[in-house]
Amino acid sequence: MKNEETMLRLKTIDGHLRGVIRMMEEDAYCIDVIRQIQAVQAALNKVSAGILENHLGSCVTTAIRGEDPAERERVLKEITDVFETATKV
Amino acid sequence: MKNEETMLRLKTIDGHLRGVIRMMEEDAYCIDVIRQIQAVQAALNKVSAGILENHLGSCVTTAIRGEDPAERERVLKEITDVFETATKV
Amino acid sequence: MKNEETMLRLKTIDGHLRGVIRMMEEDAYCIDVIRQIQAVQAALNKVSAGILENHLGSCVTTAIRGEDPAERERVLKEITDVFETATKV
Amino acid sequence: MKNEETMLRLKTIDGHLRGVIRMMEEDAYCIDVIRQIQAVQAALNKVSAGILENHLGSCVTTAIRGEDPAERERVLKEITDVFETATKV
Numbered sequence: 510m511k512n513e514e515t516m517l518r519l520k521t522i523d524g525h526l527r528g529v530i531r532m533m534e535e536d537a538y539c540i541d542v543i544r545q546i547q548a549v550q551a552a553l554n555k556v557s558a559g560i561l562e563n564h565l566g567s568c569v570t571t572a573i574r575g576e577d578p579a580e581r582e583r584v585l586k587e588i589t590d591v592f593e594t595a596t597k598v
Numbered sequence: 599m600k601n602e603e604t605m606l607r608l609k610t611i612d613g614h615l616r617g618v619i620r621m622m623e624e625d626a627y628c629i630d631v632i633r634q635i636q637a638v639q640a641a642l643n644k645v646s647a648g649i650l651e652n653h654l655g656s657c658v659t660t661a662i663r664g665e666d667p668a669e670r671e672r673v674l675k676e677i678t679d680v681f682e683t684a685t686k687v
Numbered sequence: 688m689k690n691e692e693t694m695l696r697l698k699t700i701d702g703h704l705r706g707v708i709r710m711m712e713e714d715a716y717c718i719d720v721i722r723q724i725q726a727v728q729a730a731l732n733k734v735s736a737g738i739l740e741n742h743l744g745s746c747v748t749t750a751i752r753g754e755d756p757a758e759r760e761r762v763l764k765e766i767t768d769v770f771e772t773a774t775k776v
Numbered sequence: 777m778k779n780e781e782t783m784l785r786l787k788t789i790d791g792h793l794r795g796v797i798r799m800m801e802e803d804a805y806c807i808d809v810i811r812q813i814q815a816v817q818a819a820l821n822k823v824s825a826g827i828l829e830n831h832l833g834s835c836v837t838t839a840i841r842g843e844d845p846a847e848r849e850r851v852l853k854e855i856t857d858v859f860e861t862a863t864k865v
Contacts, residue, residue: 554860554863554864555860557859557863558856558859558860558863561855561856561859562852562853562856565852565855565856566849566852569840569852570840570848570852573836573837573840573841574840574841581837582833585829585832585833585836585837586829588828588832588855589825589828589829589832591859592824592825592828592858592859592862593821593822593825595859595862595863596821596824596825596862596863596865597821598863
């Protein structure tokens with residue numbers, strides 16, 4: 510996913526989220542609000558995966574092909590960390 | 599969670615999400631962007647739980663204490679549905 | 688989902704999990720192991736949703752139709768709690 | 777996480793899961809069963825993260841430092857895939 514596409518998607522998701530706020534203001538049915546929040550979250554998951562894909566193909570590849578073992582370890586640790594958090598949100 | 603609190607939280611989350619878009623515009627580090635997206639998602643989880651709590655204490659309680667079995671079944675089915683989706687987003 | 692079906696599903700999932708342990712013993716490819724663990728988790732999500740469905744139609748309905756407000760509150764609080772945890776695992 | 781530790785953890789989780797099946801057999805309270813299933817899932821998340829950490833430090837590092845671009849792409853694609861699935865289970 511290119512940066513422009515990521516940004517566009519995030520802006521669309523932001524529009525979606527503002528729609529959820531309007532639903533609340535108009536006293537929408539609770540379950541419908543929860544479903545829209547879940548749709549926002551699913552869309553954010555896709556964006557995160559796209560950003561990670563970019564990151565792996567750029568920074569991570571550069572670090573791993575580089576000669577600094579501490580930097581290699583750092584970038585790999587970050588991947589494990591966001592993976593672990595991904596299982597929790 | 600009261601409706602006002604929910605709305606306030608959603609607006610704060612929207613501010614957070616717009617911050618993420620700015621991070622992208624300023625070419626922030628990918629992992630930092632992913633972490634902020636995950637923070638947005640965690641905050642949305644809390645809002646959903648708050649909305650569900652309200653819904654259980656109002657609409658669901660009314661339906662279950664009411665005399666329409668189809669309505670009772672409908673509200674309970676919705677709870678199971680959003681629970682099942684919650685495990686996926 | 689009936690109790691017998693839940694039990695049968697859990698036993699199948701347990702068989703699946705023991706298969707994952709065998710994969711580890713036979714030095715299977717890491718990503719394949721992770722994918723199988725994720726399949727086990729998805730199956731557990733379905734079982735949880737089935738158990739919740741049963742619970743809503745039995746204990747929760749009884750408590751809400753009953754005359755003990757503390758008991759009503761307790762069962763509803765539990766639903767919100769497992770929902771909130773569902774968003775995290 | 778070393779392979780032995782992973783295996784040990786998976787065996788412990790399997791014991792936990794068999795405990796959940798026993799709870800069902802003994803007609804345990806639904807919510808308690810769901811909570812134990814969620815604990816099993818949280819433990820599986822930790823194991824997956826440990827396996828991924830190993831994989832990044834071994835196979836992925838070797839592939840990225842290697843000279844086969846298709847292989848590099850393949851291993852990176854797998855990381856994005858399991859990350860995306862992690863957000864769903």
